[in-house]
Amino acid sequence: MSISHTKITQQYWSNQAEGYSSIHNKGLRAWLRKKEICANIFLLDLKSSEFVLDAGCGSGITTKILLGDDRKVVGVDFADAMILEAKKNGLSAYVEDISVMDLKQRFDKILSAGVFEYLDEPEKALLNLKKHLNPSGTIVLSAPRKNFAGYGYKTMHYLKGINVVLYSKADFSRLLLRCGFKLINFKKTLLSIHVSARQAK
Numbered sequence: 001m002s003i004s005h006t007k008i009t010q011q012y013w014s015n016q017a018e019g020y021s022s023i024h025n026k027g028l029r030a031w032l033r034k035k036e037i038c039a040n041i042f043l044l045d046l047k048s049s050e051f052v053l054d055a056g057c058g059s060g061i062t063t064k065i066l067l068g069d070d071r072k073v074v075g076v077d078f079a080d081a082m083i084l085e086a087k088k089n090g091l092s093a094y095v096e097d098i099s100v101m102d103l104k105q106r107f108d109k110i111l112s113a114g115v116f117e118y119l120d121e122p123e124k125a126l127l128n129l130k131k132h133l134n135p136s137g138t139i140v141l142s143a144p145r146k147n148f149a150g151y152g153y154k155t156m157h158y159l160k161g162i163n164v165v166l167y168s169k170a171d172f173s174r175l176l177l178r179c180g181f182k183l184i185n186f187k188k189t190l191l192s193i194h195v196s197a198r199q200a201k
Contacts, residue, residue, distance in 0.1 A: 009118050009162055032191060036142065037062055039187040040113050043140045043196035046071065050108040055098045055129060056115035060086030063093065066111070076101060099125040107132055110139045113194075116175075117143040117164045126179045135199060139181065142194040143167040149191045167193050 040062065046052070048069035057063045057075030059082050066073045075093035077083050086093035096103070098112065099121060110133050116122050126141075133139055144150040146166045154164040172195045173183050181197040188194070 032189075033061065035189045036113065036192055036194075037065060039189050039192070039194040040111055040140050040142055041065070043185055043187060043194055044109050044111060044138065045196075046109065051105075053103075053107040053110045053129075053132060055110055055112040057086055057091075057093055058082045058114070060089050060091040060093060062111065062113065063091050064089060074103070074107075076103075099128055101128065101132075103132055105132070106134045106137070108134055108137050110137065112139070113142040114192075115143075116141055117166065118162070119165070120163075122165075122175055123179055126175060126181075130179060130181070130199065133199070138184070138196055138198055140194065140196045141172060142192045143172075144191055145188065145193040153191060169193055169195065 044052075046066070046069070048071065050071050052066050052071055052073045054060075054063040054066060054073060054075040057077050058079070060075055063073055063075040063086060073092065075083075075086055075091055076096035076098065077086070077093070078095065078097045080095045083093045083095045098115065099119070110129055112129065116125070119125050129139060144153045144164065144166050146168050150166045154166055157164045169186050172186075172193065176183055176195070176197045180200050182200045184196045184198055186193065186195045
């Protein structure tokens with residue numbers, strides 16, 4: 001992202017932080033979020049005792065769901081107000097930029113949901129996430145897709161000065177290939193395309 005776009009996006013999500021979890025646990029938003037989370041969890045194929053990174057965890061709605069079966073889950077997000085909300089929920093969460101962070105540890109599974117649509121340099125972010133993934137680990141990415149819901153989402157953010165990039169399965173496949181990954185599986189929800197991948201041999 002350019003500095004100005006990064007700041008605008010950070011500020012937008014920081015402003016959304018207070019009460020974000022409660023707002024998204026009601027009505028249509030809750031139904032949509034449940035579908036998104038279910039798709040991501042299906043693709044993660046979680047096992048007991050795994051070490052999981054939620055890269056772009058927001059207020060920790062999904063992070064909390066990932067816990068269980070003796071799993072350790074760490075959340076990171078570039079919006080400090082979102083991390084404060086996540087910590088209020090007792091989660092292990094830190095303010096980090098996924099494109100440049102160095103957590104000095106590797107994870108069995110990495111989820112980055114609702115993040116890549118905001119990135120001007122998705123390859124940089126994905127390559128840095130790759131450094132944090134165990135060689136046999138799985139990464140799951142999701143972003144708004146190129147359909148009516150996705151274009152509506154893009155327009156809504158455009159009106160707030162935020163650029164959103166829509167993805168297709170082919171778009172993610174090309175990005176993954178350029179960064180040394182192989183697409184394993186995918187799912188579509190009303191709003192998003194979800195993909196899972198492992199490092200290419």
